[in-house]
Amino acid sequence: MSDKHIDKISGVSTTGHEWDGIRELNNPMPRWWVWTFYATIFWGLAYTIAYPAWPLLTSSTKGLFGYSSRAEVVQDIAAADAVKGSYVEMIKGKTINDILADETLRAIAVSAGGAAFKVNCVQCHGSGAQGSSGYPNLNDDDWLWGGKADTIQQTINHGIRFAGDGQTRESVMPAFADVLDRKQIQQVSTYVASLSGPAAEQSNIEPGAVIFAENCAACHGANAKGNRELGAPDLTDAIWLNGSGEAAIAAQVKSPKMGVMPAWGDRLGETSVKELAVFVHSLGGSE
């Protein structure tokens, strides 16, 4: 059976395989194809020697080039840090007002602060820093504890009513349900609402003003403009942290909601807090 079958038409020998009288021609592969094929095999083997590849019991071969994708990431991060480094040092070394005065540094701090804001602050203040009921909007010009850059920095550093920080901003509004009766609460609520809009019940305003002067003016001021030393809000403006209108005011008088903000200085470090303060200051409502 060693006789070679030669195809009559093409003159090419066949492989000897036959299906229903059809024989397969034994044309050689093109040389370039064969050499490319061998080259890819060689390349594949060389690659597994040069780079980490073969699995061992607990790890894998390391490869001659000592490549590691993790080391590459570390390098990239180090390179990025090296670029940022000088700016981070400058931000670290300057006061917040100096940073605000320097256009380049401010832009960098806003961008870094924005990133930190998205990780740490959006949970309460919202992704656009727009706040919600009980959580202040940081875009507007109404500031409970002050809207200057360094005051904002102070607030972020030490938090508000935060038990773990000795320098935290502290204030308590008493629950007036124990002090005033229901009618008095109604009267003082009508009075406070009338300071920024039309009141429903005119007869309540006068007694309400008296109650306000006796119970509330100590913190909120005789003119109800608030007191930033105590975080007492301005009651005459258009912005209401816990809702506007007599009902919401009455609820707050009876049993006040007082927000807590953690101190971020220890957690994020001085530089990040500074960048966050610059970011918040740049939202447009600051002083």
Added chain:
Amino acid sequence: MQDQSEIIRLEADAVNSARTRQPLYAPRRKIFPKRASGDFRRFKWIVMAITLGIYYLTPWLRWDRGPFAPDQAVLIDLVNRRFYFFFIEIWPQEFFFVAGLLVMAGIGLFLVTSTVGRAWCGYTCPQTVWVDLFLVVERAIEGDRNARIKLDAAPWSFRKIATRVIKHTIWLCIAVATGGAWIFYFADAPKLVADFVAGAAVASAYVTVAILTATTYTFGGLMREQVCTYMCPWPRIQAAMLDETSLTVTYNDWRGEPRSRHAKRMALAGESVGDCVDCNACVAVCPMGIDIRDGQQLECITCALCIDACDGVMDKLGKERGLISYTTLNDYNANMALATAGSTHPVNPALVRNPDGRLSNKVANISLRKLFRPRTLIYLGVWSAIGLFMVYALLTRNRLELNVLHDRNPQFVVLSDGSIRNGYTLKLLNMVPRQRSVRLSLKGAFPAASMSVLGSGKPEGGAFDIELEPDRLKTIKVFVRQAAGQAAAPFQEFKFVIEDNAGGERADYTATFNAPETAQ
């Protein structure tokens, strides 16, 4: 009448002739194109000098743009996203100019192909130009066709090795220079050449040069006509653009046939004899290795060297030139009908000749007028329209641009006095290489609004002066505030306007001001 003693008959056979056609897979048959001389060859030398000259020299042209822009006349500055072309500077968003040029190139190709056939392939295609250049080197080192065939067949000797080494070395040098010239379009050429030699250029420069060196050497030196025949889609596309009034390189068998190597004897014997003396000069000079006498074929790049070769032979024979010529299919068919008396007889050259032996004046000849026909005029019209539009757009384009991004989160902010504030990020594009000061203001039916620019240190106002750096984009944050109760609708349109303080250009952008539904 005919003196054929001067004509040297060449042993040349077309690589694709039906007579010697091989199975689908066949090793390449080497081609040793003979040097041609004549009008088309001369024209090709000129085209080669111009195209290579443009390619190699352009990056070295200088163009002064002042201190804030590079002084290289043609520069694709990928790092800074700028494209400089003499007095034109293109920013990325103006890329449509480049797209327009590409559209023009495409339509220009339609125009040229439908008029003069595959002129792109035959004269200006880089593959053709570089193969020509490589052939010049090959001829200089190894001699013309016969010497090269002999050398190729000869056993390996010191001389053969030496010539081959010299040839490939020069080819590689050309290839390196080709790859090298390319990178100068992307960086300042004098600085880059110094860095490149010193080993201080970026890695991508070396990689680019290496890749282009490899492709130039392989395509121009080793693969040559195979690139056109097997790799390039152009021959297929361009063939579809030809019609019966396009000029193509044609063997005029209506006067050439019956071809004979013994024309004189046959003529004496009273047999019909055509102009073709079967000297194979047309095959020997063909860089594609084909025989044009087999008719129009995919491999033919219409380089017209066979016309030169044949014209030389016709001159020696004292016959009219143009046995092989640029001809339209219409003319060819008319002449063929003449020579075969309306396809009733085999080709009889006597029918196209006057009794005195000159070609009959009934023979159709090439005329420029035939090239102007609706198809070419439409291509020309579209091509010119796009060109004119681009020139108009280029001349009237604004070098000051304003883009506005409205804050979406929050859409508006209520301030303590009840007024509404919207925030906007403004991108001011100063697209000239000099410092400019522009005035930003608000326009439109937009009552009682005032504006502040973050970080400007200035109080709220109606207009702000902003300094723009040369050839840069400046981003600023702007707040627009409307007093309580003034909002006419939840969405109010207005315009941000910037005007060059030195007079001249201005740009505006229509933005919206959002207010809460309850604020009206």
